[in-house]
Amino acid sequence: MTDPSLAPEIALASDLFDALRAASLDAPGVTRASYGPGERAAHALAAEAARRAGLLVEWDAVGTLRATLPGRDRGLPAVAIGSHLDSVPHGGNFDGAAGVVMGLAAAAHRARRGMRGARDLVVLGIRAEEMCWFPAHYLGSRAAFGLLPREAPETLRRADSGRTLAEHMAEEGFDPGIIRQGRATLDPTGLRCFLEPHIEQGPALLAEGLPVAVVTGIRGSLRYPRAAVHGENAHAGAVPRAHRRDAALAAVALIAALDARWAAWEAAGRDLVCTAGILATDPAHHAPTKIPGTLRFSLDIRSEDAELLAEIDAWLHEEAARLEAARGVRFDFGPPTHAAPAVMDEGLRAALRESAARAGVAVREMASGAGHDCATFAGLGIPSAMLFLRNANGSHNPDEAMAMEDFAAGLAVLSGALDGLMA
Numbered sequence: 001m002t003d004p005s006l007a008p009e010i011a012l013a014s015d016l017f018d019a020l021r022a023a024s025l026d027a028p029g030v031t032r033a034s035y036g037p038g039e040r041a042a043h044a045l046a047a048e049a050a051r052r053a054g055l056l057v058e059w060d061a062v063g064t065l066r067a068t069l070p071g072r073d074r075g076l077p078a079v080a081i082g083s084h085l086d087s088v089p090h091g092g093n094f095d096g097a098a099g100v101v102m103g104l105a106a107a108a109h110r111a112r113r114g115m116r117g118a119r120d121l122v123v124l125g126i127r128a129e130e131m132c133w134f135p136a137h138y139l140g141s142r143a144a145f146g147l148l149p150r151e152a153p154e155t156l157r158r159a160d161s162g163r164t165l166a167e168h169m170a171e172e173g174f175d176p177g178i179i180r181q182g183r184a185t186l187d188p189t190g191l192r193c194f195l196e197p198h199i200e201q202g203p204a205l206l207a208e209g210l211p212v213a214v215v216t217g218i219r220g221s222l223r224y225p226r227a228a229v230h231g232e233n234a235h236a237g238a239v240p241r242a243h244r245r246d247a248a249l250a251a252v253a254l255i256a257a258l259d260a261r262w263a264a265w266e267a268a269g270r271d272l273v274c275t276a277g278i279l280a281t282d283p284a285h286h287a288p289t290k291i292p293g294t295l296r297f298s299l300d301i302r303s304e305d306a307e308l309l310a311e312i313d314a315w316l317h318e319e320a321a322r323l324e325a326a327r328g329v330r331f332d333f334g335p336p337t338h339a340a341p342a343v344m345d346e347g348l349r350a351a352l353r354e355s356a357a358r359a360g361v362a363v364r365e366m367a368s369g370a371g372h373d374c375a376t377f378a379g380l381g382i383p384s385a386m387l388f389l390r391n392a393n394g395s396h397n398p399d400e401a402m403a404m405e406d407f408a409a410g411l412a413v414l415s416g417a418l419d420g421l422m423a
């Protein structure tokens with residue numbers, strides 16, 4: 001136990017995690033569809049816990065839960081803590097929920113001890129972050145800030161139901177008209193900062209024996225989801241090497257060259273991860289005895305460094321041109337998607353590091369490879385930061401495993417940082 005005074009809030013959090021799991025159980029795992037029943041149940045439980053802690057509870061017109069511990073001057077920009085309450089189908093109990101529960105625990109702690117700050121402390125339960133339901137990044141946070149395209153309520157359909165965002169929002173009692181009018185329910189100038197605690201979705205903290213990390217930034221991405229190489233189908237035995245136009249070998253050569261460059265960039269201290277998640281010859285034409293004439297592949301390249309992403313994009317096209325000349329193939333990368341990296345606020349990062357040092361919690365700093373709502377806040381110029389909590393088995397699966405001791409360590413770090421931020 002890091003700080004004995006946090007014990008009642010650790011118990012509150014533990015009970016709330018249990019209740020969340022029970023209310024959205026969908027074996028194996030939990031299912032909390034965006035603007036669906038599991039998310040609704042999670043919001044109701046979080047709101048109930050907030051009311052019991054003495055916080056003011058409301059939902060805005062797009063369904064963002066706001067649980068507020070009022071400050072002495074309610075006109076001052078508020079400190080916000082939060083994350084999302086939806087999950088992937090058959091997901092884990094902690095991705096998203098851990099951030100909301102930690103925000104509630106921190107606010108409950110201050111309420112119980114009569115620690116009213118100068119400004120409001122607001123815990124946000126954000127809607128619809130998991131992209132598997134509606135095909136849009138950070139749907140709920142962008143809806144709250146009025147950043148979605150006005151046609152989104154009609155054009156976005158939920159993957160499981162096929163019904164529109166407008167229908168699902170209305171069914172949950174919220175107003176898609178706000179999005180159609182381009183109106184915001186959250187005002188960036190009303191927020192002093194945003195803090196998002198979240199489970200780590202990779203193995204770094206577990207491997208290093210650390211409970212908590214302070215996030216340096218959220219990686220941006222360059223993606224080619226529908227790339228292809230075109231060569232020529234031909235007989236595997238009859239065509240000599242010089243006459244082959246082998247699409248598979250050309251794609252593999254490109255990916256191997258990218259891997260070698262990645263190792264060099266990483267050795268030079270630059271933040272980068274690269275993945276070719278799809279790599280497939282055409283099942284209508286492929287055979288063990290055929291030189292593959294077409295290969296479809298995807299590239300997902302992420303970095304905290306926007307310049308590096310641009311540099312890699314240029315390098316990819318140069319390397320592809322070289323391979324086209326050498327191998328008689330044609331690369332067609334298809335349309336790219338870009339997401340800008342989000343930089344976490346250095347002042348907040350320092351506050352979290354210093355709080356960790358005071359609490360005796362060992363931390364490291366690391367980039368976030370996955371996207372988070374925090375990127376929406378940072379993109380609007382709101383000083384933003386994230387805490388990662390040690391978690392085994394990755395995320396988006398039923399085996400997410402965050403220990404309550406690590407949650408307690410994270411809560412101690414967050415609570416300590418709040419003392420300064422609330423002034």
Ligand SMILES: [Zn+2]
Pocket residue numbers: 084095096129198
């Ligand atoms: Zn998440």
